[in-house]
Amino acid sequence: MSPRVRNPTYEKYVTGPIERFHESRTIYSMADRGEVRGFQSAVDRGLELKAARRQPGFLREDFALCLAGRTVDTLLRDTLLCRESQKRRWTIPGDPMEFDSPSTASTLVKRAALWFGASSAGVTRLDRRWLYSHWGDHYAQHVEGAEPGDPLVIPDHYTHAVVMAFAMDFADIQRSPGIIPSTDLGYSQQAYTAVSLAEYIRMLGYKAIPSGNDMALSIPLAVDAGLGEMGRHGILITREHGPRVRLSKVFTDLPLLPDQPVDLGVQAFCETCKKCAKYCPARAIPDGDRSDRPRTPSNNGGVLKWQIDPARCFDWWYRNGTVGCANCIRTCPWNKPKGLSHSLVHGLIARTTGANAALVKLDDAFGYGRQVIRATPTLGTYLPAWSRRGAVARAPNEDATSVSDYPEQSPERGEGA
Numbered sequence: 001m002s003p004r005v006r007n008p009t010y011e012k013y014v015t016g017p018i019e020r021f022h023e024s025r026t027i028y029s030m031a032d033r034g035e036v037r038g039f040q041s042a043v044d045r046g047l048e049l050k051a052a053r054r055q056p057g058f059l060r061e062d063f064a065l066c067l068a069g070r071t072v073d074t075l076l077r078d079t080l081l082c083r084e085s086q087k088r089r090w091t092i093p094g095d096p097m098e099f100d101s102p103s104t105a106s107t108l109v110k111r112a113a114l115w116f117g118a119s120s121a122g123v124t125r126l127d128r129r130w131l132y133s134h135w136g137d138h139y140a141q142h143v144e145g146a147e148p149g150d151p152l153v154i155p156d157h158y159t160h161a162v163v164m165a166f167a168m169d170f171a172d173i174q175r176s177p178g179i180i181p182s183t184d185l186g187y188s189q190q191a192y193t194a195v196s197l198a199e200y201i202r203m204l205g206y207k208a209i210p211s212g213n214d215m216a217l218s219i220p221l222a223v224d225a226g227l228g229e230m231g232r233h234g235i236l237i238t239r240e241h242g243p244r245v246r247l248s249k250v251f252t253d254l255p256l257l258p259d260q261p262v263d264l265g266v267q268a269f270c271e272t273c274k275k276c277a278k279y280c281p282a283r284a285i286p287d288g289d290r291s292d293r294p295r296t297p298s299n300n301g302g303v304l305k306w307q308i309d310p311a312r313c314f315d316w317w318y319r320n321g322t323v324g325c326a327n328c329i330r331t332c333p334w335n336k337p338k339g340l341s342h343s344l345v346h347g348l349i350a351r352t353t354g355a356n357a358a359l360v361k362l363d364d365a366f367g368y369g370r371q372v373i374r375a376t377p378t379l380g381t382y383l384p385a386w387s388r389r390g391a392v393a394r395a396p397n398e399d400a401t402s403v404s405d406y407p408e409q410s411p412e413r414g415e416g417a
């Protein structure tokens with residue numbers, strides 16, 4: 001069980017008013033406006049740089065697996081995400097379902113979220129500071145009637161959010177900065193689950209809007225909902241899967257009982273650790289102190305935090321010839337496979353800061369966070385256990401390959417960063 005606290009751990013770092021963020025300031029909207037290089041140019045560059053040399057982790061089949069994993073997300077953005085109502089084929093007539101208590105409703109809805117595919121789920125009262133103030137280029141293009149620059153309005157009767165985390169494959173993340181297909185598959189999983197959960201809530205007689213990365217900042221909502229804390233790398237750290245998660249949420253008017261936030265000990269641990277900053281090839285993550293001064297147009301002020309530089313990050317994706325990177329997730333000491341010893345260490349971090357420096361050194365000494373490229377890692381994850389050996393054995397490049405075998409493709413520091 002995670003240690004529950006009354007207030008989210010970011011609250012003690014709030015220094016002033018936090019303004020709602022304009023979605024046009026996200027790096028994705030900037031890419032859509034041509035201000036930075038976007039996904040297609042990264043794919044083109046990746047194929048040009050890597051595929052001809054047949055390097056594992058950068059092959060055409062890696063790109064194909066990665067981009068194909070987005071298929072459901074792409075369809076749902078154009079049809080169901082960010083929308084209050086669906087064109088249903090079926091309906092359940094009658095008044096909204098009555099619950100004994102908000103607690104009962106919360107339990108039911110969170111169970112449904114897990115049923116549809118979430119790894120974990122939490123509930124928070126909707127803090128409207130986390131809603132985007134306006135539509136930006138990236139998401140408005142998918143929603144009929146929304147134009148970039150239009151105010152983003154979620155009516156006041158939407159009082160709660162159900163926030164869901166989706167674990168990505170551990171072995172797949174180890175490939176970074178090679179191509180990581182599980183990130184894109186995660187987009188589809190989060191979209192599918194959000195639209196399914198929204199429909200479930202509507203079938204109970206309440207209103208619901210499903211949302212992926214659009215409409216609101218998912219990380220503070222997830223912190224409020226007790227799923228984890230934000231780390232130095234600007235990513236949610238959960239107790240169960242560390243930062244190896246994707247997020248989606250559903251806004252609703254169903255009266256729910258909010259979960260309490262958690263204090264995992266992340267804030268103090270990040271002050272000591274700094275591994276994500278050290279291994280970020282783009283130097284997009286600061287290794288110094290927190291600041292409440294925005295470092296780029298894509299940052300917000302009002303709270304002391306480590307201000308990352310998304311433009312540097314995005315540019316590295318292009319220079320690396322990939323459509324992503326997860327070095328900051330791969331090297332984070334919270335990114336571990338399930339295991340009793342890791343759970344005990346995380347429990348220790350939550351109770352005391354005294355062992356943090358030693359634990360970071362141990363993490364390095366055990367070689368955690370190194371790059372490992374296996375062929376078609378998803379086969380190992382999703383096929384039934386009895387078939388895994390044969391399936392992986394038939395794949396090329398069966399053996400794990402360490403970063404040292406491919407130094408030119410995986411610098412721990414990017415050139416010119």
Ligand code: SF4
Nearest residue numbers: 280282313325327328
């Ligand atoms: S370049 Fe890679 S390691 Fe650095 S912030 Fe971006 S994703 Fe993380």
Ligand code: SF4
Nearest residue numbers: 231270273274276332
């Ligand atoms: S790598 Fe270390 S400093 Fe970075 S987020 Fe993880 S725990 Fe915090």
